[in-house]
Amino acid sequence: MSVLLVVLLAVPLLGAAALLVPGPLGKAAVRFGILVSGVVFAVSVAAASVFDYADAGSIQGNVDFAWIPGLGVRFHLGIDGISLPLVVLTALLTLLCFVYLAGHEPERAREFVFALLLLELGMLGTFLSLDLLLFFVFFEVVLIPMYFVIAIWGGPGRRAAAYKFILYTLLGSAVLLVGLLFVWAQTGTLDMVRLAAEHPMSRSAQILAFVAIGLGLAVKTPMWPLHTWLPDAHTEAPTVGSVLLAGVLLKMGTYGFARVAIPILPEGAAAVAPWLGALAVVGIVYGALACLAQRDLKRLIAYSSVGHMGFVLLGFATLTPVGINAALYGNVAHGLITGLLFFLVGALKERHGTADLDQLGSGLLGRLPYVGSLLTFACVASLGLPGLAGFWGEMLALQGAYEPAAGLPRPLFLTFMVIGGLGAVLTAAYFLVMLSKVTHGPWGGPGPGLKDATRVELTAWVPLVVLILVFGLWPSALLGLTTPAVQSLLGVP
Template identity: 55%
Template sequence: MTNSAFLLVGVLAVPLLGAVAALLLRGRAGAVAATVASVLTLLLTVPMFTTRGLVKPAGRGPQLWHEADWSWVPALDLRLHLGVDGISYPLVVLTALLTVLCCGYLLWQRPERAGLLAALLLVIEVGILGTFLAFNLVLFFLAFEVVLLPMAAVIAGWGGPARRAAALKFALYTLAGSVLLLVGVVAVVVQTGTADLVSLTAAPTLSHTAQLWIFGLFALAFAVKSPLWPLHTWLPDAHTEAPTVGSVVLAGVLLKMGTYGLIRVGLGVTPEGAAAFAPALGVLAVAAILIGSLVCLTQTELKRLIAYSSVGHMGFVLLGIATLSEIGVQAALLGNIAHGLLTGLLFFLAGAIKDRAHTGLLADLGGLRERQPWLAGVLGFAALGSLGLPGLAGFWGEAFAVVAAVQRGGTLWTVLAVLAAIGGALTAAYLLRLLRRVSHGPQAAVLAGAPEARTPELAAWSPLVLLALLLGVAPMLVLELSASTVSALTTGAP
C-alpha cells in the first residue's frame, strides 16, 4: 500500500475501529477509546498536507494531492476511488478537529451511555470524511448516507423533550434529499458509463438537456442537507433538541456536505446545468440571507436563534457558488470553514449556558458578563465573528461573496449583492441583540451561583477561537490550498 493509500484509508479506518472499540467498552472507557481514535484521525491529516504531491489531470479535473483507486465491484465496474485536494482538505481537517473536541467534551460531561454516543459521533465522522474523500459518485452517495441514521440516533437518544419528533423530521427530510441524489447519480452513470468524478469533471460528456435536469436533482438534494431556504425547516428543530455535541457536529461539518456536493458534483459534473440555474440559486441565496436574519430578530430561544443564523450564513455560501466565478467559489469555501468554526463555537457556548441556567429562553437569561465574564467574553467573540467583523474568519467569505456578485455584473446580480449586504447588516443586528440580552441584560436568577467557564470547556473552545483569529488575519491559509483547483473548475485548466 502506498503512502497516499495508507493515509486515505487510515483516516477512515481509525474512527471506524474507534467506534467499534467504544461500543465494546461502553461508558467512560468507551469515550476514552473514541477520543484516542479521533486524535489519531486528526494526526493523520497532518502528513496529508506535508507529503502532498500534485496530480494534474487534463481539463477541469481536480488536482489531487493523494489518490487511491481500487476495483470495488468489478461486475458493475465500480471502483473504490479516494482522494484529497485543496477543496476537500480544509473540510477534512475541520471534521477531524470538531470530532476531537466533541469526544473530549464527552469525557468531561459524562452523559448517560457516553460510549454509545461517542461511537455514533465517530460513525458520523466516517460518513462525513468519506463524502469529502470520495471520487466515485456511487461511493460519494454511500458516504453521504452514512451520517443519516447515526445523527438521527444522537438527536433521539440524547436530545431535549421533543427529540423524537425532531429526529424523525431530520430523517424524513434528508431521506427525501437522498432519493433525489440517488436518481441523479444513477442518471449520470447510465448516460456516461462511469461514476469516476475525476474523469466526469475533467471532460463533462452529458448533453445540455441532461445536465439541466440532473443538476436540478443534485441542487435539491444538496439544498436539503445544507440546508438552504426553503428546505431548511428541519434544522431549527434538530438543533434545538440535539445535545451540545450533536449540534456542534451538525452545524460545524454536516451542513457542509451539501455545499461541498454542490461544488464538487454540481459544478463539476453538470457545469451547463449550474450556469442555467445560477440566477435562480442567487435569488434563493439572498432570500435565505434576508429571511434567516429577519427570523433571528424575532427568536426567543438561544439555540433556535443560532440554528436560524446558519440559514443566513449558508445563504452567503450559496451566493458565492451561484456566481460561478473563481472568487465566488473561493468565498464559499472560506465561508464554509468560518461557519464551521464560529457556529460550532456558538453551539458549545449555548450548551454551556443551557447547562447552567437549565433554559435557553433569552428572556430568562441575562447578566452573564457580571457572573461569568469568561463565558460572556467568548460568547461576545463568537458573535462578533459570526456577524462578519473584519479581522475574524467570518468576514472574508461573506464580503467576497458580495464582491463576486457585483463582479458578475448585470442588474440582477447587482441587486442581489445590495440585498445580501443589507442581510449582513441584519445579521449584526440580531447578534448584537443576543449579546445585549444575554451578556448585558438584567442579572437573571437562573444564573445565580452558576460556575464560571471551566478548564475542559475552555480547552474545547480555544482551538476554535484561535483558528477564527488566524483565518481572520490570514485567509490565504485556506485560499491558497484550493486556488488552482477552483481556477480549473471555474475557468478551465490553468
C-alpha cells in the same frame, strides 16, 4: 498520502467496531473516543503536512480499486485543495466534541461514542470520495447516527425533531440518487475526475441532472425553503450533536456543489445559477429576520446558519473563482464559528436549564465572564467583523456577485449583491440585540451553583478561537490552498 487517506477512514471504523465487543467501559468510553478521534486528527494533520501545496489543484493520494466490478463502481479516494480543509475541520471538531464530553459525561456513553465515530467515518468519507456512488454511500452513512444522537440524547422534543430530520434528509437523498443515476446512465461512468474533465453530457441533460442533484444537496445545506428541519434538529440535539451538525454536516451539501454539481455539470450550473442565487439571497434575509424573532438561543443560532449558508450558495451561484473561493472560505469559517457558538450555548443551557433569552437574563459578562466574553467573540465573528474569519466569506461572495461569470445576467446579480448586503446588516442587528439582552445589563453576582468555563470546556473552545483569529487576519492561509483547486474546477488557466 494514499495510505493516510485509507487510515483516516479505517481508524474511526475500527474504533466503532471495537465498541461492539461486549465489556464494561463506563467513563472509559469517552476517553476511548478521545483517543480514536485524536489519532484521526493526527493523521489529518500528517496528510496536510505531506500535501503538495504547489499542486493544490490536482487530486493527490489516489486510492482506486474495483469495489463492485459488475456495476463499474470503484473505491476511489483522493484529496485536493477543496477537500483538505474540510477533512482537517471534521477531524478537529470531532476531537473537540470528545474533549467537551470528558467534562459532560453522557448517559449510555458507549453507544454515544459509537454513534459519533460512525458519524466521523461518514463525514470524512464524503470529503474523500471520487466515485459518485461511493460519495452517496458516505453521504448517507451520517444520517442514521445523527438520527440516534438527536432521538436518544436530545431534548424533550427530540423524537419529533429526529423524525423530521431523517424524513427531510432521506427525501433529499432520494432525489440526489436519481440525479447521480441519471449521470451514470448518460455517461456510463461514476468517476468524478473523468466526468469533470470530459463533460460528456448534453446541455439539456446537464440541466436535468443539476436540478436533481442540486435539490438533494440543498436539503442538507440547507437552502431556503428546504431548511425547516434544521431549527428543530438544532434545538433538540445535544451540544456535540449541534456542533457537528452545523460545523460539518451542512458542509457536506455545499461540498457536493463544489465537487459534483458544478464541475461535472457546468452548462447545467450556468442555466440554474440565477435561480440558485435568488434562493440564496432569500435565505440570507429570511434567516436574519427569523433570528430577530427568536426567543430561544439555540434556535437563533440555527436560523443564523440558514443565512450564512445563503452566502455560501450565492458564492457558488456566481460561477467565478472569487465567488467559489468565497463559498469554500465561508464553509470553513462557518464551521469554526458556529461550532464555537453551539458549544457556548450548550454550556449556558446546562448551567441555567434553559436557552430562553428571557429566562437567561442579563449581565452574563458579570456572572460568567469567560463564557460571556467567548460568546461575544463568537457573535461578532459570526456577524462578519473584519479581522475575524466570518468576514472574508461574506465579503468575497458579495464581490463575486458584483462581477458574475460571463453569460450570467449581471443586473440580476447586482440586485443579489444589494440584497445580500442588506442581509449582512440584519445579521449584525440580531446578534447585537441578542448580546445586549444576554451579556450586558446589571450584575447581581453569580447565580446559585453557576460556574464559569471549566478547564475541559476551555480546552475544547480555545482552538476554535485561535483558528477564527488566524483565518481572519491571514486569509491567504486558506485562499492560497483553495484558489488553484477552484481554477482547476472552472478550467481557468
